[in-house]
Amino acid sequence: MNDCYVKEFSATVTATDNNLIELDKTAFYPTGGGVMHDTGWLLRGSDEFLVMNVVKKDGRVWHEVAAVGLQVGDAVIGRLDWARRYKLMRMHTAAHLLSAVFYKEASLLITGNQIDTEVSRIDFNMETFDKDLIGSFVTKANQLIKQDAEVKIYFLDREEAMRIPAVVKLAGALPPNVPKLRIVEIAGIDLQADGGCHVSRISEIGEIVLQKLENKGKNNRRLYYVLT
Numbered sequence: 754m755n756d757c758y759v760k761e762f763s764a765t766v767t768a769t770d771n772n773l774i775e776l777d778k779t780a781f782y783p784t785g786g787g788v789m790h791d792t793g794w795l796l797r798g799s800d801e802f803l804v805m806n807v808v809k810k811d812g813r814v815w816h817e818v819a820a821v822g823l824q825v826g827d828a829v830i831g832r833l834d835w836a837r838r839y840k841l842m843r844m845h846t847a848a849h850l851l852s853a854v855f856y857k858e859a860s861l862l863i864t865g866n867q868i869d870t871e872v873s874r875i876d877f878n879m880e881t882f883d884k885d886l887i888g889s890f891v892t893k894a895n896q897l898i899k900q901d902a903e904v905k906i907y908f909l910d911r912e913e914a915m916r917i918p919a920v921v922k923l924a925g926a927l928p929p930n931v932p933k934l935r936i937v938e939i940a941g942i943d944l945q946a947d948g949g950c951h952v953s954r955i956s957e958i959g960e961i962v963l964q965k966l967e968n969k970g971k972n973n974r975r976l977y978y979v980l981t
């Protein structure tokens with residue numbers, strides 16, 4: 754939540770359910786908010802447990818491992834598949850950047866997203882299906898990447914956060930009773946309440962390439978993008 758660049762950490766097993774493992778702390782991101790989960794390993798001495806999936810259920814994070822054997826109280830090292838996680842971070846920050854451009858240029862709102870390692874997609878509420886205009890938004894996002902803005906992550910009291918228009922705009926999607934909101938800010942470009950992992954500067958995104966556009970019915974368009 755504070756440092757998206759933690760690649761390895763120490764933890765203790767606090768609960769098991771067959772091949773589902775809960776830890777006292779974790780850097781593994783569970784699938785959520787339209788973003789795919791991390792993978793990696795839990796290491797106990799020379800034993801390696803492959804983490805294939807990570808899910809969040811009732812506020813608890815469960816690591817789905819490929820083999821049983823971990824016990825409550827075991828000390829483990831968690832190690833992320835960093836290549837995968839870093840791709841997801843670049844893709845996720847790219848989605849925020851695109852949403853900022855779509856909103857600034859045409860007041861378009863993102864209605865859904867699927868962030869994955871190779872191809873990601875965002876849905877947005879656009880009345881017309883103007884492919885050239887959408888293409889120009891991607892070009893604009895790539896121009897912004899060259900400015901290399903910093904991505905800041907911090908927590909604000911809910912009351913204070915609710916005075917920021919960009920946060921209020923999305924407030925319907927927030928859990929109602931959280932006293933502190935985690936803010937992800939692309940300096941000078943975008944600000945959102947968000948629980949995900951991001952790169953620390955937007956130059957790390959690389960270049961956004963529009964792969965495909967789809968017409969998903971009334972006011973609903975879908976953009977697929979890849980990164981180079």
Ligand SMILES: [Zn+2]
Pocket residue numbers: 786845849947948949
């Ligand atoms: Zn996000």
